[in-house]
Amino acid sequence: MPPASATPPSAGEEEALRLLLPDDALRSLAVVANNTMNRERGLHGVNSYTRELGFDPVTHLSGRSASPSWLDLCSGEGRALRAAAAWLPASAVLTGVDLVGPLDPAPRPRGLELVTASVTDWEAPRAYDLITCVHGLHYLGDQLRMLTRAASWLAPDGLLAAHFDPDSVRRTDGRPASRPVLAALRAAGFTYVPRHHRLTLRGPRPVRLPFRYAGADPAAGPNYTGQPAVASYYTQVDN
Template sequence: MLSLHELEASDIVANSQMNRERQLSGPNSYALDLRFNPLDAMRSYAEAGKSVRWLDLCCGTGKAIMDAAKIVRQEVLSIEIVGVDLVPMFDPGGTDLPSLTLVAASLHHWEPDDPFDLITCVHGLHYVGDKLGLLQRAARWLKPGGRFVGHLDMNNVQCINRQSIGREVAAVIRQAGGSYSSKSRLLEVAVSPLLCFPFAYLGANDHAGPNYIGQPAVDSVYKRIS
């Protein structure tokens, strides 16, 4: 297993394909992968005069959220968008968009200053070491009524003997009021102190091989705790 430093230096984690070309909508897009358009979900709140915040984890170059930020500027919407990625390969087209903030940081340590209405992670958890720890923290970053939506391949969440703990993880998500689809690998959680997984993170393995989207992924290894 790799330490955090070793994992984040891995070529697998700095995947050159992950969210590098995804747009907001269209054939290769957030709207297609998430099965809803995040900006459309936020627009109704903004049009009602509310200040809305959207956080995109593992945003890659940020093209999708830049698409959204351009629409926010054009329509003069009160929507703040924050994108975070480990590797600062952000497209330079986002530097002049006042509603958009791009952050290069490790998601094992980064914490936001204020809560969000929506948090997305489009295929990003595949490359995170402590996947369950990030989910628990993200559930605390939401406003009341907010939601986290992202992809999680349960085959990459294991015990030390490589046994999958996916069914147990999915059960905890559902018990906390969230949802998980084994077909689409989409999960959704709301702000909840009840989202607490009975597992302790031990480390990660970047030799998991390709997952269901055909990209090399990271196995996260845990032990059960009482």
């Protein structure tokens, strides 16, 4: 988020802010380096990307171009990407990025790259027709910055789809920030479906949100998925 003016924090807020962690301090924590999320989730079936996203990524990508591209953030083992490689053209570009990375040493299909890196630092080398983050934002500190970066990586008419928990974004005084954050995201072109906690965006664009990241609380406890998650704290500023 760009620097902007904001009301100075109160004494109580300053004390709370001292307990929050920056993103680089989160990565070594078990709640962030989640070694189970998306480890077994495949492309189709009960525990699948198709079920979680509400659409079949292969069907979405098929026929778009001779070389369709899919970026999956917080991809775990990359099982969905591996399965998609069998259905898509050999020229397809499939990229998975995960902090823990794939643990399965099985050979990777042509066109599949599984990157072990923090998605908060990694930079996309190209634009993608589809960008997904299946329950991955729950483990990031600055979730809003990740969304703005991903929005700029979309190909023309590309689709970004991510799970987002509005209850995980809070003001520095501890109050919920869900309403202003969702309002800002919708104003920027995002669509949010509360029932499925799905956030989508069609087409690349620069996104500026009126919030400055203050830090994260890795001890926030379970979110709607039932798994421990991170709470992200923001100060609302003039955009």
